[in-house]
Amino acid sequence: MEKMDVNIIELLEYLQDLVENSAKVPITGKVVLDKKEVIDVIEQIVHYLPDQFKKAQWVVNERERILQEANVELETARKETAELMRKNIENHDYVKEAKVRSQEIIAQAQREAKSIRLGARDYADEILSDLDKQVEIKKEALMNELKASVETFAQGLDGTLQNIGGTIKENIKELRSMK
Template sequence: MTSPGAPGSSGPFEQHHIDADTLLRRVVEIISNAKSMPLSNSVIISKDEVLELLEDAVGRLPDELRQARWMLKEREEFLAKVEREADEILDAARIRAERMVQRTEIVREAHHVAGRTVEHARDEARRLRLEAEDYCDQKLAAFEIVLERTMKTVQAGREKLAATPLPSADAELGLAGMVAAGPGTDMGPGADDAFFDQDRT
């Protein structure tokens, strides 16, 4: 029979910082190594040693349970923290994706508006160019009409001038003499008629 104080034994008082699991394993070891009684399955063990180990283990169980509960709580808090961080990461990624989509839509809409603006400007420039061409064509046509009329008037004046006969030498001499005689000079009867008749010849 093994006594608690026997040499080579490891009593429960030798170590104070032993968990309940270690103490229970010691009990199992003591029972396994105990001497069997002849013709029986019973073994010879130290009752006091085994009871002391069991009582020590039972006394340590509340601490073990508290530590287990604390570890379980820490585990739950850690998992909750990890889950919160994962949710925050997912939310941030979702927000970034939405912003990227919004920026893409804004850029696409800006390109669309710019394209429509450029097309409208081209149409407006085309319309103004056509209006300017029509205006210039109308002005040139009106100027052409005025120029044609002016040319006709000039041509008619030239033709009339060409058809008017030049005064004769006698008429020119008579006119010169009348001018030399001065006012009041009597040029005889019919002198005025002779002077003005030169336009009718």
């Protein structure tokens, strides 16, 4: 499981590097990306994510299977208890023992079902929380880089426009001084 998390993170970092290091389109702040390469990275990420969800689904399916087995065992125990009660109705100790045994089986099945249900929920929650944190971290880093790039571009553009404005003013002054 940990290896797949690393692969997804590495792919997201690669995608971020690809965006950061791509050729920039002047003035617009946009970049030119290799569509095939970006789609390939996205497909790899999409390929890895289902494995995480498959693992969570397996845990849920396994829980359901164990619950079904516990229900079958419970039903078998109930039938055995009913048969035992019919055969030995006059023997009070057998009836009492059967009730205790059936209650133990029910309690055990309920404990196992609860444990499996909580384990599956916690596992799925942990995977999704980790994925959410990683996406949030990468988004924040990407936004900071984007803000820094836009700010740098805006400062450069402002300086260029001020130089152009100064040149135009000088030209106007020179034209007015001509006689």
